[in-house]
Amino acid sequence: MKTIYMDHVATNPLHPEVLDAMMPYFREIFGNPQSIYEPGIRAKEAVENARAGTAALINAKPKEIIFTSSGAEANNFAVKGIAYASRNKGTHVIVSKIEHHSVLNPARFLEKSGFAVTYIPVDKYGTVDPDDVKKAITKETILISIIHASPEIGTIQPVEEIGRIAGEKGIVFHVDAVASAGNIPVDVRSMNIDLLTFAAHQFYGPKGAGALYVKEGTRIVPLIYGGIQEGGRRAGTENVPAIVGMGRAAEIAKRDMQKRIEHVRPLRDRLIDSVLKIERVTLTGHPEKRLPGHASFVVEYIEGEAMLLLLAGKGIYSASGSACSSKALKASPVLISIGIPAHLAQGSVVFTLGEGTTGEDIDYFNETFPQVISRLREISPYAKGWEGAEDPTCTVKK
Amino acid sequence: MSPAETRQSQNNQLKFLDSPLQADATTDIIYMMCPMHLLTIEEQVREIKAGQVLSILTDYDGALDDIPAWCRKTGNEFLGIYEDTDHYKFYIRKKKPDDRQDV
Numbered sequence: 001m002k003t004i005y006m007d008h009v010a011t012n013p014l015h016p017e018v019l020d021a022m023m024p025y026f027r028e029i030f031g032n033p034q035s036i037y038e039p040g041i042r043a044k045e046a047v048e049n050a051r052a053g054t055a056a057l058i059n060a061k062p063k064e065i066i067f068t069s070s071g072a073e074a075n076n077f078a079v080k081g082i083a084y085a086s087r088n089k090g091t092h093v094i095v096s097k098i099e100h101h102s103v104l105n106p107a108r109f110l111e112k113s114g115f116a117v118t119y120i121p122v123d124k125y126g127t128v129d130p131d132d133v134k135k136a137i138t139k140e141t142i143l144i145s146i147i148h149a150s151p152e153i154g155t156i157q158p159v160e161e162i163g164r165i166a167g168e169k170g171i172v173f174h175v176d177a178v179a180s181a182g183n184i185p186v187d188v189r190s191m192n193i194d195l196l197t198f199a200a201h202q203f204y205g206p207k208g209a210g211a212l213y214v215k216e217g218t219r220i221v222p223l224i225y226g227g228i229q230e231g232g233r234r235a236g237t238e239n240v241p242a243i244v245g246m247g248r249a250a251e252i253a254k255r256d257m258q259k260r261i262e263h264v265r266p267l268r269d270r271l272i273d274s275v276l277k278i279e280r281v282t283l284t285g286h287p288e289k290r291l292p293g294h295a296s297f298v299v300e301y302i303e304g305e306a307m308l309l310l311l312a313g314k315g316i317y318s319a320s321g322s323a324c325s326s327k328a329l330k331a332s333p334v335l336i337s338i339g340i341p342a343h344l345a346q347g348s349v350v351f352t353l354g355e356g357t358t359g360e361d362i363d364y365f366n367e368t369f370p371q372v373i374s375r376l377r378e379i380s381p382y383a384k385g386w387e388g389a390e391d392p393t394c395t396v397k398k
Numbered sequence: 399m400s401p402a403e404t405r406q407s408q409n410n411q412l413k414f415l416d417s418p419l420q421a422d423a424t425t426d427i428i429y430m431m432c433p434m435h436l437l438t439i440e441e442q443v444r445e446i447k448a449g450q451v452l453s454i455l456t457d458y459d460g461a462l463d464d465i466p467a468w469c470r471k472t473g474n475e476f477l478g479i480y481e482d483t484d485h486y487k488f489y490i491r492k493k494k495p496d497d498r499q500d501v
Contacts, residue, residue, distance in 0.1 A: 085428075085429060088483075088484055217426070219428050219429060220429065221429045222429065222430070222431075225431060228433060228437055231430070231434070232427070232430040232431065232434035233430065
């Protein structure tokens, strides 16, 4: 059976050149970068070389990069580390309502620890209005954290403008760029960003490698204390192969970015045009200001997980976009935030394309997806409409 | 020495200053812990010229013992500590190349 991977926002395969770059560090160059003899020195050189490549992807200086184990760690580090470093200046934090849980949950943790958090709403496309951020700022505000692009609905936020507002007020600005960095241009200087989270596996690097950019001169409390790695800001023996992989993947992403965008965008547009011909299907997220390989929809009368299973049965691998809906059968907070009613949010499905996606793949998908929807609607109790649903605004079991 | 005299002698070694000094270079390692203060000094002292003053900003209490001791060990001049609201400012003058190391 033909299989098509359409979940590039979940993760990506390693680029062959990345694997080649990593291999020696699993084998002969296995030294600890903190060791002062030859194998250690060579490992240290590799880490510093990777730091330069990683920094260049986002126009940062090498010393502004702290390697972490993941995007989630970098987000936790940023939110907690800045809040605790600045708590003598103020105790108010601003985030959007559509942040990833690795920002939302640390924010909730801060609320339990004496901080106040404002959750900024978004419009129907999932866009944060910079004016809303401006209005939420108080004398106590020490941190603004906004996601650059939503993995769930693809919408790209006006981070440059929010960064300008934060900069004018002297407030630290963190951006979660896990879904965007390596896929669309990210420039921490022109976007006025103080901290930025990104992860290697989102741009054909390995899992287990993330980074937090911290602008020179920004004070941050470490999340992990211990040794002197990462300038004492993130202890733990360096994951040398993964870091090397991140550096190489960043160099390739920078080199091939435009080519990759021009490859996935027309394929994505063909997919969207085809899917929107199906009755009672809506595109979620912004129609233009969205990730180039990202298409997300809500399909009425059927349930997202059923679509994923039937599509997987046809060799098409995709996602419902949120762990809330796929693992906990709850409506996704992101979809609720953009005004999708809970019963519709259950029909969420996300397709994300990558450099390996072909025109044939899209043909096969465009032919298969309507069949899957027809089949599921045949057996759906709501196929003739939502009438009869006890509470059409909420399908979550209390 | 009585305990009070010992304490006085330690305080003299620590050399608390009433106001901050002028520094040629400043390095901020607030929130970093042991041994970052010692590694950072070594690195930063290498960057400045002999006779220039380096200021180190830290909130790590262990630095109160370690930085003056590092200066004694390496022969660099320890100028003193200014206690700011939430951190210390340590001042070190880099030794001349011909100064003998006093260990």
